[in-house]
Amino acid sequence: MVAKTLTSNEIDILAGRLHNARVEVLDIPSLADDVEIHIDDAYRIQEALVSRYLDRGHAIAGVKLGFTSKAKMAQMGVSDVIVGRLVDAMRVDDGDRLELQRFIHPKIEPEIAYRLSRDIDLDDTTADIESCVDAVAPAMEIIDSRYRDFRFTYTDVVADNTSAAAYVIGPWQSLRTVGDLSVRLEAGGQAVEGSTAAILDDPVNALHALLDVSRRRRIPLRAGHVILAGAATAAIPLTAGVARCEIEGLGSVTVEAVS
Ligand code: 0L1
Ligand code: MG
Numbered sequence: 664m665v666a667k668t669l670t671s672n673e674i675d676i677l678a679g680r681l682h683n684a685r686v687e688v689l690d691i692p693s694l695a696d697d698v699e700i701h702i703d704d705a706y707r708i709q710e711a712l713v714s715r716y717l718d719r720g721h722a723i724a725g726v727k728l729g730f731t732s733k734a735k736m737a738q739m740g741v742s743d744v745i746v747g748r749l750v751d752a753m754r755v756d757d758g759d760r761l762e763l764q765r766f767i768h769p770k771i772e773p774e775i776a777y778r779l780s781r782d783i784d785l786d787d788t789t790a791d792i793e794s795c796v797d798a799v800a801p802a803m804e805i806i807d808s809r810y811r812d813f814r815f816t817y818t819d820v821v822a823d824n825t826s827a828a829a830y831v832i833g834p835w836q837s838l839r840t841v842g843d844l845s846v847r848l849e850a851g852g853q854a855v856e857g858s859t860a861a862i863l864d865d866p867v868n869a870l871h872a873l874l875d876v877s878r879r880r881r882i883p884l885r886a887g888h889v890i891l892a893g894a895a896t897a898a899i900p901l902t903a904g905v906a907r908c909e910i911e912g913l914g915s916v917t918v919e920a921v922s
Contacts, residue, residue, distance in 0.1 A: 666699035674704065678711035681823050684809035690767050693810055693819050700818040706880045708822035709747065716750045724889055725749040725779075726882060727804065728869050729825040731862045731893025741817050744869070746876045747825030749889055755831045760919045763903060766807040766828055769920075770898035773848040773908040774891045775841055775859055775866040776802035776832050783884040785877060792874045793867065796890070798835040801910040803848070803918060804891055805829035806898055830891060833908075833916030841866050844911040846895040850920075851902035857895045859910065866892040 669677070677694055684691045694700060700708070717723070729745045730736050736743075755761050763769065780797035783790050807828035808815060820826060842865035846857045863869050869892035877884055895910075903922045909915040 666701040666704070668701065669698070669704045669707070673698070674707050674711050677708050677822065678715065681708070681712050681809050682715045684767070688765065688767055690811040691809055693815055694822060695816040695819050700822065702818055702821065705818035705821035709824050712822070712824055713748045713750065716752060721750045721752045723748055723883070724751045724754055725891070726873060726877070726884065726888060727825060727827055727830075727891035728873055728893045729820070731869055731872070739817050744863070744872045744876060744893070745821050745825050746873060746880065746882055747827045748882070749827060749830060749891065753827060753829045755829055755918055757831055757833050757916050758918070759831070760921050761805070761829060763901070763920050763922045766805070766901075767809065768813070769805050769807045769828060769901040771803055771805050771848065771850050771901040771906050772894035772898040773846045773857070773896055773910070774802040774804050774830075774894060775862060775910070776800045777870065777890040777892060778835060779884060779886055779888045779890065781886050783874065783877075785881065785884070790874065792870045792884075796870065797838055799838055799841055799913070800835045801833040801908055801913045801916045802891060803831050803906060803908045803916055804894070805901055830889070831916055831918045832889060834914055836913060841913065844913065846908065846910050848896055848899065848906070848908045850899050850906035851904060853899045855896040855899055859895050861895050862893040869893050
């Protein structure tokens, strides 16, 4: 069965549920329990959700990719990455404290961040995204699905801005190849190790996948935007204490989670 296109009012109501869940720090059931949502409408809900930040004076700071590992794509039964928006309010400085009360059930994951040095014209079919990136950094993303127990469908998670909640960027460095670097994340007494190759075989592939989705979904890519390329390992729960990610040759980034 093909999901019917939602009205603007329906989009707004569903975005409101997700917004309230975040602001009230209270999880909600899957939207898909109530309504069948087409992926086009999931991105419309995401846009309506993000516009609530902008209405409150915040600004878009970048974009993020999800489902960039083969394991996660297989688990969700999809073959496409998902894209969410980063807002300045989600940014935490390297080494800073982060209040856990802001979140429902936060998890943290190690990421590669890129920085866009130029706007990208989404209608220019010859645009070369790699030449529009000037820096790379170790990073961590805090994901906090607004759905109960992280139980969501593909369209649910897109609508929920791909679980985006916070992010921290380590020292920026001039652009270099980051295709297969070892990664270690420590948080809440756990440690996970992996490789940047888990991100679409090479994080640079995330740039191309991002441009493709951004063209189809009309997601602006602007000079100064941060791009979180995807997780290099599975996410682990974020509990009180210092979380630290080290990426071979790129250095480290930390955040102190406080309750
Ligand atoms: O950034 C991510 O990798 C998260 C996307 C999937 C959503 C989730 O696991 O909560
Ligand atoms: Mg992520």
